[in-house]
Each structure stands twice: as structure tokens, then as C-alpha cells.
């Protein structure tokens with residue numbers, strides 16, 4: 001049995017993680033904590049093999065450092081990580097031979113959407129991303145949107161055709177990452193959606209993913225808890241644990 005401590009357990013994602021871990025026969029829930037609890041002492045008291053963190057963008061990095069410093073495998077779903085922070089956490093985990101995961105999206109369908117987008121980008125380099133989340137999301141664009149833009153840029157074999165970016169209203173063309181425009185929609189009622197739009201000669205391709213409910217992320221979270229304890233490195237993206 002893999003012992004799991006959940007941080008951010010009172011939140012929308014944390015509540016689902018507590019249920020999923022409780023119902024998984026290979027996982028044992030040893031603690032469910034939130035912002036009033038001290039993470040380091042909770043780890044010392046409950047001795048988990050894995051800490052799952054779904055808190056807030058402003059706390060995720062410090063929480064990940066605390067988990068790694070305690071010699072425990074982190075499974076981080078909290079969004080808002082900068083590349084330099086991921087690099088530093090990867091190095092800290094490597095010093096301790098610790099497995100870990102930071103995943104901008106735990107939904108298996110969303111990981112496939114990113115994989116298919118990278119494949120499409122080899123042939124259709126002009127792409128734009130439209131992502132939608134609830135009004136309570138703290139950060140924009142989403143981590144999934146950023147990761148998708150990175151994967152598209154890495155996979156491209158040619159530069160996209162230039163487009164006119166003259167804006168009559170500031171922001172009309174979205175934010176650009178590696179020449180991929182990213183548009184963020186924030187609406188009540190949305191859980192997580194993303195459409196990746198590709199255009200070529202007289203054709204378009206749309207790859208779309210919808211998370212209908214937060215349970216869509218749970219098979220990925222439980223899988224990650226089981227896989228990180230077998231690894232000696234921290235990876236960024238659930239795709240590294242799938243194949």
C-alpha cells in the first residue's frame with residue numbers, strides 16, 4: 001500500500017482526491033490537510049510515501065520544496081509553475097533520487113489532446129489555443145495551454161505563416177508563447193476545456209477536450225501516486241508516466 005497525504009484537501013480538487021485515494025485499493029489515505037495545517041509537521045506525523053498537492057498557484061512551489069526536503073515523492077496538480085521553478089525542483093529531487101510529478105493536467109484525455117496537437121504541429125505549423133476555465137481560476141493562461149504551446153513549438157518542423165497582429169483592441173490576438181497565440185476564457189459553469197485550432201492550405205483541424213467534472217482528473221492522480229514511488233526523478237507532465 002502506498003501512503004498518501006493530501007494537501008488542499010478541503011478544496012474542490014482536494015475533496016475529489018481524498019475520495020479517489022480512499023477508494024483505490026493500492027493507496028492508503030494517511031492525512032487530509034489544508035491551509036491551517038503545517039505541511040512539514042503533517043508529513044513528519046503521517047509518514048506518507050506521496051504528498052498530493054492541489055492548493056493555490058502562490059503556494060505550490062514552496063509546498064513542493066517542503067515535500068522534497070522531507071524526502072517524500074510529490075504529486076503536484078497546483079498550477080502556476082514557472083520553468084525555472086520546475087528546473088530547480090527537478091534538481092532538488094535528483095539530489096535525493098526522488099520520484100515526483102508536476103502535471104498541468106491529470107486528465108488522460110487532455111494528455112492525449114496535447115500529444116495529438118504535437119503530432120498535428122509537424123504538418124500544420126499555424127496553431128492557436130483557446131482554453132476555458134471557471135471564474136475562480138487564479139492564473140491565466142492555464143498550465144495546460146502553456147504546455148500545449150511548448151509541445152507545438154518543439155514539434156514544428158517549419159515556422160508558421162506570418163499573420164497580421166494589428167489589434168484594434170489590446171489583447172484581441174491573445175498572448176503569444178513561441179508564436180502560438182493563447183486565448184483564455186473565464187466563465188462560471190466551466191470545469192476545464194481546451195480547443196487547439198490548426199490551419200493549413202484550404203483546411204482546418206480542431207482538437208478539443210472537455211473535462212465535464214473534476215472526477216476526470218482522478219484516474220491520472222491515482223496512477224501518478226503509484227508510478228512516482230517507482231522512479232528516481234521528477235518529471236513535468238503526466239505523459240512521462242503513461243508509456
Ligand SMILES: NC(=O)c1ccc[n+]([C@@H]2O[C@H](COP(=O)([O-])OP(=O)(O)OC[C@H]3O[C@@H](n4cnc5c(N)ncnc54)[C@H](O)[C@@H]3O)[C@@H](O)[C@H]2O)c1
Nearest residue numbers: 008010011012013034035054055059077078079104105106
Ligand atoms: N493539474 C490539474 O489537472 C488541475 C485540475 C484542476 C485544477 N488544478 C489546479 O489545482 C489547484 C486547486 O484547484 P481547486 O479548484 O481545488 O481550488 P480550490 O480553491 O477549490 O482549493 C484550493 C484549496 O487549497 C487550500 N489552500 C490554499 N493555500 C494553501 C496552502 N498554502 N496550504 C494548504 N492548503 C492551501 C484552500 O484552503 C483550498 O481548500 C489550482 O491551482 C488549480 O488551477 C489543476
